[in-house]
Amino acid sequence: MSSIRGISIIAVLVACFGVFAHADETTRAFESELKLPDVPRFDDLPTRFLLRPEFHIPEPSKFLQKDFVELFVRVVNGDYDDEISVQAARSLQRVAQEKLADPKQFADALRTRLQKSTSRNVRRSCAMALAEVGDKNDAELLAELCLPGDEVLCAALEPTLAEWKSEALLDTWQQRIQAPKKYSQTLLQLACRGIAELNATQAVSDLLNLAASDRTRFSTRRVASEALGRLAPDDAFKLASELSNAGISDRILAVLLLNSATSEDALTLAEQLCDDREDTVAAVAWNTLVRLKPERLLSRLSVGKTHRDPNVRSAVVRTVGLLPTVERCDLLSEILSDVHIGVRNESRRTLQMLAENNAELHSQICANAGAVIQNAQAAWQQLEQSLLLLGHLRHDAYQPACVPLLTHERSEVLVTAAWLLHLMPQNSLGEAAAAVAATHWTEMKNDSQNYPRFHALDEQLAFLLHVAAYTDRTELKSLCAEQFSKQSALHPDGRAIAMWTLGELSKDSKDDALVGQFSERIFDDSEIFPEYDTVRCGSALAIGLVGGKIAVPELQRAHSTYGVGGIIGNCVSTALRTLGEEAPPAPELEPVYIQDWPLHPTLKNRGNSESPATEVNGASVTEETE
Numbered sequence: 001m002s003s004i005r006g007i008s009i010i011a012v013l014v015a016c017f018g019v020f021a022h023a024d025e026t027t028r029a030f031e032s033e034l035k036l037p038d039v040p041r042f043d044d045l046p047t048r049f050l051l052r053p054e055f056h057i058p059e060p061s062k063f064l065q066k067d068f069v070e071l072f073v074r075v076v077n078g079d080y081d082d083e084i085s086v087q088a089a090r091s092l093q094r095v096a097q098e099k100l101a102d103p104k105q106f107a108d109a110l111r112t113r114l115q116k117s118t119s120r121n122v123r124r125s126c127a128m129a130l131a132e133v134g135d136k137n138d139a140e141l142l143a144e145l146c147l148p149g150d151e152v153l154c155a156a157l158e159p160t161l162a163e164w165k166s167e168a169l170l171d172t173w174q175q176r177i178q179a180p181k182k183y184s185q186t187l188l189q190l191a192c193r194g195i196a197e198l199n200a201t202q203a204v205s206d207l208l209n210l211a212a213s214d215r216t217r218f219s220t221r222r223v224a225s226e227a228l229g230r231l232a233p234d235d236a237f238k239l240a241s242e243l244s245n246a247g248i249s250d251r252i253l254a255v256l257l258l259n260s261a262t263s264e265d266a267l268t269l270a271e272q273l274c275d276d277r278e279d280t281v282a283a284v285a286w287n288t289l290v291r292l293k294p295e296r297l298l299s300r301l302s303v304g305k306t307h308r309d310p311n312v313r314s315a316v317v318r319t320v321g322l323l324p325t326v327e328r329c330d331l332l333s334e335i336l337s338d339v340h341i342g343v344r345n346e347s348r349r350t351l352q353m354l355a356e357n358n359a360e361l362h363s364q365i366c367a368n369a370g371a372v373i374q375n376a377q378a379a380w381q382q383l384e385q386s387l388l389l390l391g392h393l394r395h396d397a398y399q400p401a402c403v404p405l406l407t408h409e410r411s412e413v414l415v416t417a418a419w420l421l422h423l424m425p426q427n428s429l430g431e432a433a434a435a436v437a438a439t440h441w442t443e444m445k446n447d448s449q450n451y452p453r454f455h456a457l458d459e460q461l462a463f464l465l466h467v468a469a470y471t472d473r474t475e476l477k478s479l480c481a482e483q484f485s486k487q488s489a490l491h492p493d494g495r496a497i498a499m500w501t502l503g504e505l506s507k508d509s510k511d512d513a514l515v516g517q518f519s520e521r522i523f524d525d526s527e528i529f530p531e532y533d534t535v536r537c538g539s540a541l542a543i544g545l546v547g548g549k550i551a552v553p554e555l556q557r558a559h560s561t562y563g564v565g566g567i568i569g570n571c572v573s574t575a576l577r578t579l580g581e582e583a584p585p586a587p588e589l590e591p592v593y594i595q596d597w598p599l600h601p602t603l604k605n606r607g608n609s610e611s612p613a614t615e616v617n618g619a620s621v622t623e624e625t626e
Contacts, residue, residue, distance in 0.1 A: 049538070088599060107133050155190065192207065200231070229257045229259045283315070317346050326361065383408070383416075421463065436464065
C-alpha cells in the first residue's frame, strides 16, 4: 500500500505538469460515447473508425399485425387439434410478454379454453399465457392447476402468484413444508419462497424444522433458511448459532440464516464466519455482510484482497465501492492485478464509477493508473486494466508511457496501449508509434499467420494507423498502400482503416490516380472473392478526403450501384458532403411486422374474418363456416 501511495504522489506531480505539456499536443481526441463490455478482450476493443455514425444502422420498428392476434384468438376458441391450440396459446403468451397488443383482446378466450379443455398441454399453455397477462383476478383459477403431478406448471405459476401477493396457495404451501417427505424438492422450495414472499409468519415453526433437519436435502434447507431469516431473524439467529460449529454445509446455512440480520449478536456471528477455514463459507459470509453492514468488513480489507476465494476478493471490491476513500482506492488499484479476470475487471469498473462520481477521488485514481503504466515491473493484468481505466476516463497525461508498452511481451498490454494512444493521439508520440507500426508490419509479412503474436499485432496495427492518421505520419503511406491488395495479411477491418488513413495522409492532394485505386476497391464485385464492405467504406471516405476531378462522379456512381442506405451508402454520402456536394437523403426506415410465429393467416384470407384460415409451420388449416 505504501509503495502505491509513494509512486502515486510522484504521478500526481507528473500529471499536473503533463497536462500543460501535452494539452496542446493532443489532436482530434475521441469525444463520442465509449462503451466497454464488463470484461473487455484485447481483440474486441472498440475502434474509433468503426464507431463512426456511418456504421450505425438503426433497426426498423417492429409491429404485430392485428390479424395475427385475431387468428390466435380464433384458434383458441375453435375446435382445432390440440397441437395447434397449444401453439396459439403460446403465441398469445408471447404477445402479452412483449406487450404487442392489449391483453384484454384475448384474456377471456384463454380463460374459457382453460376451463373447457381436457387436454393437459392446452390447459398448461393457456394458464401460462394468463399468468403473463398479469390479471390478479385469475389467481384462484391458476392456483387450481398447481398440483403435485405437474411440477413444470407449478414452477411457472407459483412464483407469479407469490409476486401477486395472492394467498390462494398459502394453505397448500404450508401443507408441503409440514409433511416434506410427501413432496418433491422442487415443490418444497416453491413453498418456502412463496411463504416468504407473503410474509406468512405463521409458518415460522415449520420452516425452522425444515431448515434444521439433516434428513432434508441441502438445496431445500438453503431455501428454507433464507425464508426463515427473512420472516424471523431472531429464531434464525438461534439456529445459526447452533449450526455455526457443525459441518461445512451447516455453516453455509448458518450464514444464510443471517441474511436479514440486524442485531449486534447476529452481525458479530456473520463477521466471525468471514474468517471460516473453508473458502465457500467465508465467501458467503463476506457477501452477506457486504449487503447488510459493509462497515464491519473495513478492518478485513487487507486480508480479504489476498484471500484464496475470488468471491471474497470481489466482496472487497464492492465494499470499497460502497465506502470509498483515497486509501481504499489505492487498494483497488492493487486488485487490478488480480489473477481472476472477473475480480480485476470489477475493480476497474468500480474505480471508473468512483472517478466519474467523485471529483476528489478522480485525480488519485488517474494518478494510480498512471503510476502503474510507468512501472516496468507491474503485472500485465494491472497494466491492461490501468490502460483501460485511463481510456475510459479520457485522461491523456500519461500517454508517453504507452509507447514502451507497444512492444510488451503480453498481447493484452501491447494492444491496449495502442488502443489508448488511438483514443487521444499526441503529435509528439506519432513518430514513435509509426516506427512500431512499420516494424510490426514487417514481422507480420515475414512470418505471416504462423507468427506467434500475429493476431495481437494485427489488432494493434489498426489502432496505430489511427495514430498515424491523426498525427500526419506520411512515412506510413506505403504501408497503407499495400492494403489495396486483397491478399494482404491484415484483417479486413484493418485494411479499411488503412484506406481511410491513406486518405487522411493524402488530404486535398487531388490525386486522381489514388482516387482510381480507391474506386477499384469500392467496385470490386468479384464473384469468387468480392471486396469487404468495410474496405469499400474506408475507400469511399478516403475519396472524399483526397478530392480531385473524378472523385464526385465515382462517389455518385457508388450511390447508383449500392444505394443510398446501408454502411456503404452512408460513407459515400459523408464523402460527398466532405467535398462540398449535396448528398441524397437517406431512405426512411419502414416499420416491419413480426413474422416469426408458428401460426400465420393465409394470404388469401388476410383481413377476411368471415373465412378464417391459418398456416401452421407451412401447412394450411382452414376452419369450416356455415
